[in-house]
Amino acid sequence: MIYKFYHVTDVHYFSKKNFACDYRTMPQPSTQICITASEEAFLKALEIIEKDEETDTVIITGDLTNHGDAPSHEEMRTLLREFTERGGRPYVVTDIHDYPYFETYTVDENGKNVPAEHLEREEVVPTYYPFGRDKGFDSFDDDTTYIAEILPGLYYIALGYDEITIDGTAYPCFSDELMNWVKGHSEKIKEKGGILILSTHRPVVAPSPAYQIMGKGHTFAYGEKSLKQFADMGIQLFFSGHSHIQCMKEIVSEKGNKIYSIQTSALSGFPPKMRKITIDTEKGTTDIRTIDIDLPELNLGMSFTEYARKGFLGIIESIPYNMEHDVEAFANTEGGISLPKELILKHPKTVMYLGKKVNGITYAKLAKFSKKYHNLKESDYAEVKDKKFVDLAMEIVANLYRGNAAYSPDTVEYKLMMGSVKKIEKLLSLLHIDITKALSGYTLSEFIEPLLYNSGLDDDNLTLSTDFR
Ligand SMILES: [Fe+2]
Ligand SMILES: [Fe+2]
Structure with missing residues (x-):
C-alpha cells in the first residue's frame, strides 16, 4: 500500500479584519509570524494540496490562529469548510495559540x-x-485527542496532553491512561493489518540543546521515554509543531524499535514550510519532502522565506549596527536581552565602543583569537578574512530554526567558531566559571555545534526506513 498526505502546522492565521490600517503599506511587523501574510500562506498551502492529484489529506497540528480572536477563528473555519467541500480532507487540532494564552490584539x-x-x-x-474529531471513530477522555482512519488502513491519533510541574516549571506530558488508550488502539490496528501514526502539537523531544534551554517547559517531560514506549507499540512516525523549528530525529527503544520525530516549521513563520509524506509499505519506506512556501503574488521584493526572516530576526540583526550607530534604537530593543533601557542610555559611549568592537570582529580576528584551537593556515581563510563575525552569528541564529545548517566540520566557519568556543571554554575553566548549569547540563560546544551543522538526519528531505509489516 502507498499512503500520501501532508503535514501543515502553526498556521497562526491572523484575520485581515484585525487591521484598521492598510496592512500592505504599514512597515513589516517585527514578529515571529508574518501576520500580514498568514492568510495568503494558508491559502497557498491549501492550493498546493488541492493541485496535488495524489492526495487530498492533510494533518494540521495546532496553532491554527495567531491568538484566538473571533474573526480569525471564523475565517479559519470557513476556509476549512470550503476546502472540505472542494474535496479536501483536513484533520486538525487546536492548541495554545487558539486560546487566550497570549496577548490578543488588533x-x-x-x-x-x-x-x-x-x-x-x-x-x-x-x-x-467537524474538521477532526467528528471524523474519527473514538476519542480519549479529554477534549482534543481522537483517532481517525485518514486513508483506508492508515490510522491517525491526534494526541492531547497533560501537564506536570518539575522544579517549578510546567511541562506537557502524556498520562498513563492516554498511553494505555493508544496501546489498545495500536493492538487492534495491528490485528487488522493497518498502520498507526501519531501527532501532538508540542515537540516530544527538543530539536536542539538551544531549544531545550530557551524553550524550557515547551518540550515534553519524559518525552524520549514516551516515544520509546510508542516505538515498542510498533508506531514509527510522530508529527509535531510548536517549536517553529524544522527537525527530524530518530529515537530507538531499548528493545531496538525505532520511531521518527518529525517536527515541521510554522507555515507563516521562519522558515515557512510544509511537508508531504509518502508511506510505501511494500518498500518499507517513508519519504519526507519539504515544500517552501513562496508568495510571489505579494511582490515582497524577496522570497517569502527571506521576508519571514526579516520580520522575525530583523530586530536581532539590527542590534550590532544600532549599538555602534544608534544607541537610542538599541536601548529600545533593551539590548535584545532585556537590559534596562536607562542603563544603556546612561552609557552611550561605552555602548558605541562595544558595538564598534563587536562589528569589527572579522574572520581574520577570530582566527587570531582561536589560533591554538584550529589547524587553519592563513591561506585557508585568505579569501574570507574580511567577512564579519556578526553576519555569521546571525546565520547561526537562523540555523536554529532552519534545522539543516551549512557549516560542516571542513568549513572555515566551523573551524573558527568551534576553535573560538574551545578557547572561551578554556578561559572560563581557568577562571573556575562553570556555565554548564546555565546551559541545562550542556557544554558551550554541545550548545553551539548543532547550530553550525546537522550531524543527524536531514531535517528537510529524506527517505526513512519504516517497516510496518
Ligand atoms: Fe506556534
Ligand atoms: Fe504552539
Whole structure:
C-alpha cells in the first residue's frame, strides 16, 4: 500500500479584519509570524494540496490562529469548510495559540497593537470537531485527542496532553491512561493489518540543546521515554509543531524499535514550510519532502522565506549596527536581552565602543583569537578574512530554526567558531566559571555545534526506513 498526505502546522492565521490600517503599506511587523501574510500562506498551502492529484489529506497540528480572536477563528473555519467541500480532507487540532494564552490584539490606524477581545478555550475547541474529531471513530477522555482512519488502513491519533510541574516549571506530558488508550488502539490496528501514526502539537523531544534551554517547559517531560514506549507499540512516525523549528530525529527503544520525530516549521513563520509524506509499505519506506512556501503574488521584493526572516530576526540583526550607530534604537530593543533601557542610555559611549568592537570582529580576528584551537593556515581563510563575525552569528541564529545548517566540520566557519568556543571554554575553566548549569547540563560546544551543522538526519528531505509489516 502507498499512503500520501501532508503535514501543515502553526498556521497562526491572523484575520485581515484585525487591521484598521492598510496592512500592505504599514512597515513589516517585527514578529515571529508574518501576520500580514498568514492568510495568503494558508491559502497557498491549501492550493498546493488541492493541485496535488495524489492526495487530498492533510494533518494540521495546532496553532491554527495567531491568538484566538473571533474573526480569525471564523475565517479559519470557513476556509476549512470550503476546502472540505472542494474535496479536501483536513484533520486538525487546536492548541495554545487558539486560546487566550497570549496577548490578543488588533492593529490600529497607526500600525500599533491594541488589546482586543478573545474567545475562551471551551468556546473554541468544539467548533473544530467537524474538521477532526467528528471524523474519527473514538476519542480519549479529554477534549482534543481522537483517532481517525485518514486513508483506508492508515490510522491517525491526534494526541492531547497533560501537564506536570518539575522544579517549578510546567511541562506537557502524556498520562498513563492516554498511553494505555493508544496501546489498545495500536493492538487492534495491528490485528487488522493497518498502520498507526501519531501527532501532538508540542515537540516530544527538543530539536536542539538551544531549544531545550530557551524553550524550557515547551518540550515534553519524559518525552524520549514516551516515544520509546510508542516505538515498542510498533508506531514509527510522530508529527509535531510548536517549536517553529524544522527537525527530524530518530529515537530507538531499548528493545531496538525505532520511531521518527518529525517536527515541521510554522507555515507563516521562519522558515515557512510544509511537508508531504509518502508511506510505501511494500518498500518499507517513508519519504519526507519539504515544500517552501513562496508568495510571489505579494511582490515582497524577496522570497517569502527571506521576508519571514526579516520580520522575525530583523530586530536581532539590527542590534550590532544600532549599538555602534544608534544607541537610542538599541536601548529600545533593551539590548535584545532585556537590559534596562536607562542603563544603556546612561552609557552611550561605552555602548558605541562595544558595538564598534563587536562589528569589527572579522574572520581574520577570530582566527587570531582561536589560533591554538584550529589547524587553519592563513591561506585557508585568505579569501574570507574580511567577512564579519556578526553576519555569521546571525546565520547561526537562523540555523536554529532552519534545522539543516551549512557549516560542516571542513568549513572555515566551523573551524573558527568551534576553535573560538574551545578557547572561551578554556578561559572560563581557568577562571573556575562553570556555565554548564546555565546551559541545562550542556557544554558551550554541545550548545553551539548543532547550530553550525546537522550531524543527524536531514531535517528537510529524506527517505526513512519504516517497516510496518
Ligand atoms: Fe506556534
Ligand atoms: Fe504552539
